[in-house]
Amino acid sequence: MQKPQPFSLPENLLLGAATAATQIEGGDKNNSWYEWCEKGHIKDGSTTLRANDHWSRYREDIELMADLGLQCYRLGVEWSRIEPEEGSFDESAIGHYREELKLLRENGIVPLITLHHFTNPLWFEKAGAFESKDCVKQFLRFVRFTVERLCDLCGEWITINEPNVYGTLGFVFGEWPPGKKSLSAAMRVFKNLALCHIQSYKLIHEIYGERGIEEPKVSFANHLRVFEPMRKRNVFDRMGASALSYMFQDALTKSMFTGALNFPVGLGSPLGRGRFCDFIAINYYTRDAVKGFENGTFPDVLKNDLGWEIYPEGLAELMREQYEQYKLPVWITENGTCDKKDAFRARFIYDHLKAAVGTGLPLERFYHWTFLDNFEWLDGESAPFGIVACDFETQKRTVKQSGEFYREIIKNRGVTEKMIDKYL
Numbered sequence: 279m280q281k282p283q284p285f286s287l288p289e290n291l292l293l294g295a296a297t298a299a300t301q302i303e304g305g306d307k308n309n310s311w312y313e314w315c316e317k318g319h320i321k322d323g324s325t326t327l328r329a330n331d332h333w334s335r336y337r338e339d340i341e342l343m344a345d346l347g348l349q350c351y352r353l354g355v356e357w358s359r360i361e362p363e364e365g366s367f368d369e370s371a372i373g374h375y376r377e378e379l380k381l382l383r384e385n386g387i388v389p390l391i392t393l394h395h396f397t398n399p400l401w402f403e404k405a406g407a408f409e410s411k412d413c414v415k416q417f418l419r420f421v422r423f424t425v426e427r428l429c430d431l432c433g434e435w436i437t438i439n440e441p442n443v444y445g446t447l448g449f450v451f452g453e454w455p456p457g458k459k460s461l462s463a464a465m466r467v468f469k470n471l472a473l474c475h476i477q478s479y480k481l482i483h484e485i486y487g488e489r490g491i492e493e494p495k496v497s498f499a500n501h502l503r504v505f506e507p508m509r510k511r512n513v514f515d516r517m518g519a520s521a522l523s524y525m526f527q528d529a530l531t532k533s534m535f536t537g538a539l540n541f542p543v544g545l546g547s548p549l550g551r552g553r554f555c556d557f558i559a560i561n562y563y564t565r566d567a568v569k570g571f572e573n574g575t576f577p578d579v580l581k582n583d584l585g586w587e588i589y590p591e592g593l594a595e596l597m598r599e600q601y602e603q604y605k606l607p608v609w610i611t612e613n614g615t616c617d618k619k620d621a622f623r624a625r626f627i628y629d630h631l632k633a634a635v636g637t638g639l640p641l642e643r644f645y646h647w648t649f650l651d652n653f654e655w656l657d658g659e660s661a662p663f664g665i666v667a668c669d670f671e672t673q674k675r676t677v678k679q680s681g682e683f684y685r686e687i688i689k690n691r692g693v694t695e696k697m698i699d700k701y702l
């Protein structure tokens with residue numbers, strides 16, 4: 279490993295952290311992931327009901343964010359709280375998010391809202407969720423209500439988080455709700471997610487336009503991985519890597535950005551062609567090594583506690599590739615790692631941030647995943663990704679060393695020699 283060198287952040291780059299409603303709020307039983315937990319799918323037996331109790335503790339958490347100097351914060355809203363029954367909206371839930379947004383703004387933290395981050399209200403899940411023909415209409419009704427109520431407090435939106443992960447884990451591998459293993463169902467879901475995104479993009483812009491509010495910035499958070507052949511010269515591995523990349527991310531990315539649906543997402547341009555993203559939003563974690571059509575990990579590489587390769591160059595590669603195609607500002611909407619001992623997180627942050635900055639591309643946001651250790655889907659409370667630790671029993675928050683490092687990066691607008699000696 280090379281000795282780290284100091285570097286500075288570009289002027290326009292804001293540094294912050296990201297979370298998702300279901301992973302931190304606690305207290306909601308009305309969503310598909312709580313039901314999935316109750317069916318016994320979570321490795322450590324925990325559920326989303328406890329999480330970080332952020333619903334009650336958001337004031338304390340925002341104070342901590344401000345204390346860390348975060349400049350921006352990506353938060354989710356829980357659809358099942360806002361629309362607990364089909365067509366009936368809960369003003370008090372929206373009121374809660376309004377309070378949260380006001381507090382963020384008072385603390386000088388720029389909010390970015392995610393409308394859909396993996397979980398569905400139970401009524402929607404039971405009605406077939408994103409497989410059903412009504413889903414676009416249903417999703418848009420929720421989007422309209424939420425955006426109309428919050429548009430005066432937030433100008434930045436993610437419509438859907440990681441549609442490829444949602445569709446693949448829920449409908450191809452059956453590991454996430456609704457637990458299906460059906461390629462045809464997955465194809466319907468991918469198409470509907472693309473349509474939901476494009477329609478939401480148009481609707482959000484329309485709402486701001488009608489109200490004469492400054493143009494919003496809207497995109498979807500795209501989970502991108504680097505796929506490489508396990509054996510560089512092996513023709514099957516090379517074909518496998520291209521095919522997996524196409525099936526997992528490339529086809530959907532193109533469809534959602536341009537409206538021209540690519541097989542297997544769909545055909546034609548049912549909603550017209552255009553550009554349906556205002557920035558390139560990348561969630562990046564790792565690289566896959568592909569053997570035949572199976573994805574795995576290269577041997578003898580650095581890995582995190584979940585066995586995911588730590589490959590910072592991949593972030594730069596993907597940024598360049600996406601920028602080349604879409605020529606829009608880049609926002610890293612998630613990047614982080616599972617590190618139980620907080621032993622290599624500071625270095626992870628350093629390497630990824632430096633790689634991203636080093637591209638020289640117009641990088642405007644960098645959201646560390648995540649603010650505090652939270653409910654990590656199938657791994658429950660046992661896979662900490664936070665720069666702040668959370669004792670789930672007592673709900674006590676403690677800033678980790680990596681959190682102190684992040685605070686100093688923000689304060690010093692980069693990494694200095696002194697910080698390298700202290701943290702890396």
Ligand code: BGC
Nearest residue numbers: 298439440443501561647654
């Ligand atoms: C998801 C997060 C998740 C993180 C780490 C991302 O794919 O958007 O919700 O916690 O990965 O697994």
